[in-house]
Amino acid sequence: MKPAPQSLFSVENPTALVANETSQAQIQAAQEIIPGMRLVERLIGSEIALLRASGVPVGEDEYRGLYLSETDVDRLLAVNRGSTEIETAMGATRTELFEYCQMAGGRLGQLVKMAGLQPFETACLLLCLAPELDLRFERLFAYLQDDVTKTRPRVELAQRLFVPVEQRLTAQRIFSADYAILRHHLLTLQGEPGRSYTPLLAQLLTPDQTILAYLLGEDSLDPRLTPYAEFVQYGAYPGRPPLPEVLATQARALSELQLSSLPVPAILVCGTDSLARRTLAEMLSQEWQLAMLVVDFQPLAAALGAELALALIGRQAALRQATIYLDRIDETTSPELLFTPQKFCGPSCAPLTIISVNKPFAWSGLSLELPEPGFQVRRAAWRTFLKKEADSFASTNLDGLSGKFRLTTAQIESAVQSARSRALVRNPGQHIPAWKTCTLLLAKNLPLS
Numbered sequence: 001m002k003p004a005p006q007s008l009f010s011v012e013n014p015t016a017l018v019a020n021e022t023s024q025a026q027i028q029a030a031q032e033i034i035p036g037m038r039l040v041e042r043l044i045g046s047e048i049a050l051l052r053a054s055g056v057p058v059g060e061d062e063y064r065g066l067y068l069s070e071t072d073v074d075r076l077l078a079v080n081r082g083s084t085e086i087e088t089a090m091g092a093t094r095t096e097l098f099e100y101c102q103m104a105g106g107r108l109g110q111l112v113k114m115a116g117l118q119p120f121e122t123a124c125l126l127l128c129l130a131p132e133l134d135l136r137f138e139r140l141f142a143y144l145q146d147d148v149t150k151t152r153p154r155v156e157l158a159q160r161l162f163v164p165v166e167q168r169l170t171a172q173r174i175f176s177a178d179y180a181i182l183r184h185h186l187l188t189l190q191g192e193p194g195r196s197y198t199p200l201l202a203q204l205l206t207p208d209q210t211i212l213a214y215l216l217g218e219d220s221l222d223p224r225l226t227p228y229a230e231f232v233q234y235g236a237y238p239g240r241p242p243l244p245e246v247l248a249t250q251a252r253a254l255s256e257l258q259l260s261s262l263p264v265p266a267i268l269v270c271g272t273d274s275l276a277r278r279t280l281a282e283m284l285s286q287e288w289q290l291a292m293l294v295v296d297f298q299p300l301a302a303a304l305g306a307e308l309a310l311a312l313i314g315r316q317a318a319l320r321q322a323t324i325y326l327d328r329i330d331e332t333t334s335p336e337l338l339f340t341p342q343k344f345c346g347p348s349c350a351p352l353t354i355i356s357v358n359k360p361f362a363w364s365g366l367s368l369e370l371p372e373p374g375f376q377v378r379r380a381a382w383r384t385f386l387k388k389e390a391d392s393f394a395s396t397n398l399d400g401l402s403g404k405f406r407l408t409t410a411q412i413e414s415a416v417q418s419a420r421s422r423a424l425v426r427n428p429g430q431h432i433p434a435w436k437t438c439t440l441l442l443a444k445n446l447p448l449s
Helices: 024-053 070-077 084-103 106-115 119-133 136-144 155-162 165-175 209-215 245-255 274-287 297-304 306-320 375-392 395-404 409-426 434-443
Strands: 187-190 204-207 229-232 266-270 291-296 322-327 352-357 366-369
Touching: 024 084, 024 106, 024 119, 024 136, 024 155, 084 106, 084 119, 106 119, 106 209, 106 306, 119 136, 119 155, 119 165, 119 187, 119 204, 119 209, 136 155, 155 165, 204 209, 245 274, 245 366, 266 274, 274 291, 274 322, 274 352, 274 409, 291 297, 291 306, 297 306, 306 322, 375 395, 375 409
Parallel strands: 266 352, 266 366, 291 322, 322 352
Antiparallel strands: 187 204, 229 291
16 A cells, blocks of 8 residues: 655644735634644545555546546446545544534634534535645545546545445535525535536535635635625724714614624614715724624625625625625615515624615614704714815804705715815816805705716
């Protein structure tokens, strides 16, 4: 029997498994997954040894997998696989691996908890992660699958490595849509190119690249979300005009509660002032020490489909412990069917979801309604958005803007931005105070954007 190959994960320095320019998060992530990867590697080595003991010349013929000899046919029909000693050792390694999967900490543990993964599902993720850390695994997969073109693991290989023969039929259930690894889009099954039907065992396990990046210490947004979403770190919320006092009092009282004490960690916020709705979401997130994933939901749902959009949003926020802020829900078809309180409960959901709408819909969870901004709120909004220019003119001018024009804070922000832009275009070399330009634009009933 040939000696087992040297461990591909034998390096003591975990930075060797990640990019040259590593962050502390990447180093820590590598340290957390190395024990599991070594167990996966040990099973791969044992399976190679088992095939050799069975008389399979793995890796000795570069054309293997492209033809079948009579010896191959005899081997396929054989019942006895080979060494009982090797199979016993594999059983012990499987047990050790599954215990690791159940007790994993760090990012892998967070993913297991979020998705409710079974050990076999977690092991499949680690198997898919192996080539991301060392490309030599692609050749090992080709050897094990008896096909030089199969450099990524198939369902059959995952079962062969991780599941005893007598349990494999039952274990196949994790590859149905009802189970976590597919339901949360952590893996997808890929059929054989050019074939109308590919048996389950022959389908490739294709990992989600955002999940792999997360396990390796990266926190980038899923590329499918990037055009429609932004991530705001906790503590990085911009200064906003104050909320109406009645609403601010409600929000302060609500934020004094523990999130776990809320009947459902989702709040419907309705009102005509879109900026005030977001301000409220930022205030609550700040009080509960959460980052925030801001999502322009309607175009995202149009691009991906509402259910997939919610699944990707939910797992991203759950893994990063962030508030989900869903905007532009009014344009979604039948929001009362899509957004039910039950969809925002459980470990696979964000710690808090805020659904932002102009007009309320049927919702049985917590809800907050924004009143129209009064004079003091409008005055504070003008001062906030005019910034330093607000100090350059008399308070009567500020009072005039606030009293004459009954705008929302979002409209006030738009008015100031529009005024600055138009003043620059009309008089490039002359400074005109923004407040004065705003007054002229509004008085002439010109559009604000």
